[in-house]
Amino acid sequence: MSNPLLDFSAQIPFDRITPADVAPAVDQLLARADAALASVTAPDFPAQWGSIARVLDVATEELGRAWGAVSHLNSVADTPELRAAYNAALPRVTEFWTRLGADERLYAKYKAIDPATLNAEQRQARSNAMRNFVLSGAELQGAAKERFAAIQERQAELQQKFSENALDATDAYAYYASAEEIEGLPADVMQAARAAAEGEGKQGYKLTLKMPCYLPVMQFAKSNTLREKLYRAYVTRASDQAEGDAKRFDNSAVMTEILALRREEAQLLGYENFGQVSLVPKMAHTPEQVTHFLRDLAQRARPFAEKDVADLRAFAAEQLGLQDPQAWDWPYISEQLKEARYAFSEQELKQYFTAPKVLAGLFKIVETLFEVAIRRDQAPVWNEAVEFYRIERDGKLVGQFYLDQPARAGKRGGAWMDDARARWLRPDTGRLQTPVAYLVCNFAQGVDGKPPLLTHDDVITLFHEFGHGLHHMLTHVNERDVSGISGVEWDAVELPSQFMENFCWEWEVLKHLTAHVDSGAPLPRALYDKMIAAKNYQAGMQTLRQIEFALFDMLLHTEHEPQGDLLALLARVRAEVAVLKPPAFSRTAHTFSHIFAGGYAAGYYSYKWAEVLSADAYAAFEETTGADGVPSLETGRRYRQAILEAGGSRPAMESFKAFRGREPTLDALLRHQGMA
Structure with a gap:
């Protein structure tokens, strides 16, 4: 020991x-x-x-x-x-x-x-295990089994190569701009670009295709010549359209081979295409069900997306003198219109979200809605900034979690929830093992003795990760492989996390989450109203953009012949759903890492799918909230029992129907995004 x-x-x-x-x-x-x-x-x-x-x-x-x-x-x-x-x-x-x-x-x-x-939980765990054995090639024999293993190895190599090409193509590009060219850029972006050039002993401002530089150039640079230059470099990365030496990072052949191997893997397993394989462990049953879902949502979002574009065109002509905007002009026009229409700054909002006040408000909501108590607890930690808590119901321990909020050296960026230990009735001792979660964020640290300040996006992130944590910790399931988040379908696992995000937009909630860092005053109603007004800015366009990616992904892994022209397929998808068409030289598929190097092949639709579930689940609270704005405890109890406590012990649709009494509909999502 x-x-x-x-x-x-x-x-x-x-x-x-x-x-x-x-x-x-x-x-x-x-x-x-x-x-x-x-x-x-x-x-x-x-x-x-x-x-x-x-x-x-x-x-x-x-x-x-x-x-x-x-x-x-x-x-x-x-x-x-x-x-x-x-x-x-x-x-x-x-x-x-x-x-x-x-x-x-x-x-x-x-x-x-x-x-x-077996009991019901064990039957579900066994059913999942049997399915996973088959998908891992356990039923294959002889040459087929060897070929299946070789395909896995080759796919891993190719996916790594795709990632490297995308990264190297991004890193290889730099443009050194003059002071006149970068007019309009935020001061901090200018300073970083100047320092990057000086670090190389060069004149001017070093501009790259990394998001913290590329996006502000597209949004704020007044020079459309500069915007065009960076846009062209960005959308041709890792492709045959890249300039000069950068063509060596072309992902075209890598993509073709990955698609061919996925088709072969599917056929070895007895399926027609990889889309069918991908959906075996998911909530959606068939590729046709997914494409119907995406097309239905696209049809409903289209009128709003068309109005978004009409607003941009009118504003560009009247206020910016741009009569025929090009692909590299749209982000700039969007930013100008947003500032003109809503007139509020994130910087102003941030002063009201101090980390201790937000956390106390989050705990209060969870304790009230889900009938638990959250207390500080003791455990060894990896950094002095890490806090440890316990969740109790009726005085009994339910689960525990580590909360690691601040960004620091040696800590990966982003935010996530992971399980340190699952709830499990241990077969060796017969004792119940309670769940433990890691909740990790990367927020700014406090300065000048003041508490850390969170942006509203940070607040949403904290609520999102805590939603995953609740799914893991409030489970009542005793079988390890289906307790908490284990065994939950990929396209349903975001339900509890996206669900919690909704509270971050509620006035009754924000009143108790906010206190100005200097005066202690709560968020003013006028500032809240501006924030709400800007919430769904261009929601129609953003929805169609996500559907374009998701539909392309699913058709690529079902209808498309691996050796065929995937650009022709992408053009067909855009003709069907997009309201803004990119130029012919655009090659965005060549850096679509989610599906070529991540876990989202024939699964990119999951983002939208889970959003429908979470919006509809939250609508149950909206329908039962009292005149005082306080959510119904009865609804909270039903949600906890049907969704959170059930974990992966039954199909997600059964849990959803147990809570809502029916299958989910699109209505709540469309209403929340201003597209009802």
Whole structure:
């Protein structure tokens, strides 16, 4: 027990873990897991759920928990030593999980388990496991099995190559602009561009295709010549249209081979196309269901998108003297119109959102709606800024969470929720293991002795991640693989997180979340009204843009022939749904990393799908809120029991219907986005 990664007795001893602990802990845990796998797959081992769980699940849970702690530290407290230890162990851990997923002896044991001996949670977990074995190639034999493994390996290489090309093409570009050319840029962007040029001993201002530079140029630079120059470079990255030497990063052949391998993988598994494979573990059942959903939403959003464009054209002609705007003009026109129409600054708003006040307000909502108590708690942490809390109901522990809010060196950007430990009625001890979550953000730190200030986007982020945390911690499910967020369909897992975001726009909520950093005064109603007025600015255009990506993705993985012209398909999708068409040289698909290098192949629609669920779920609260603006406790209880407590123990649609009494509709989403 001298190795802290092997201590599973209480909370993870983060104050004692060192990079030197990683390799010996992984050695020991992999050996245990391998021995457990050998034991349960022996011919004489009984095909019984509890027997397999007591041996294999206990060993793999401990491996997962220890490796999870190492991965977490790698994200929030990175050092050269820890990174080296993590990268050295990663291939071995990955190899074990891959081998476990395709083990036909283990698959045979699960098949042989009598479902009549299982409770409902165990039946759902077994059903998921059987499905995952099939999708991992466990049913394939001989040459087909070898080919399937080779396809996985080649796809991993190609996806990495796609990412590298996209990154290298972005990094390779620079333009050194004069002071006249960058007129209109925000002061901080100018300063950064000037410093970047000086750092290279060059004159002028270094402009790149990185988002913190590229986007402000498109939005604020008065020179349309400059905007055109950067736009052309940006939309031709990693393609045959790139200029000169940058053509070496062309992703065209990589994309074609990835699509061909996905089609072959699908056919080895007995499906016609990869779209069908992708949807097996999701809420949507068929590619046709997804395309119908996207087209229906596009049809409803179109009138609003067309009005957005008409407003932009009129403003461009009357106020900016632009009679025929081009692709590189639209972001600039949009920004000018937004400032003219709404006249408020994020900087002004931010003074009212102090981190302690926002957190106290968030806790108050959760405690009231979900009938729990949140208290400070004690546990070893990886940084002094990390707080640890416990959630109780009726005086009993329900779950715990680490909250790591501030940005700092050695911490990955962005925000996320991850599970440190799942709720599980342990088969080895018979005791209930309560869930623990990591909630991580990257907010600014306080200055001059004042509390940290959050932007409204930061507030939304905190509520979003806390929604994921509630899904993980408030579960009542005792079976590890379907408790909390485990086993929840990919296109439904964002429901509880997007649901919580809605509270950030409610006046009754914001009154209690805000206090001016100097005066302590709550958010003024006039400033709130401006914020609400700007909430749905260009919602129609933004919706069609997301649908364009999602429909292209699904058709690419169903109707499209891998060797065919995917640009022709993209043009066809744009002709159907887009209100603004890019120029012929645009090659945005060549950097569409979500589907070519991420987990979203034939799954990009998930963003919109989950938004429909969360908006409709929130509408139940709007329908039952009293005249005083206080949400109904009865509705909160029903939501908690039907959605949060059920976790992944049943299909997401069943949980949704248990809460709403019907299937979801688009109405609430359209209303929330001003498109009703």
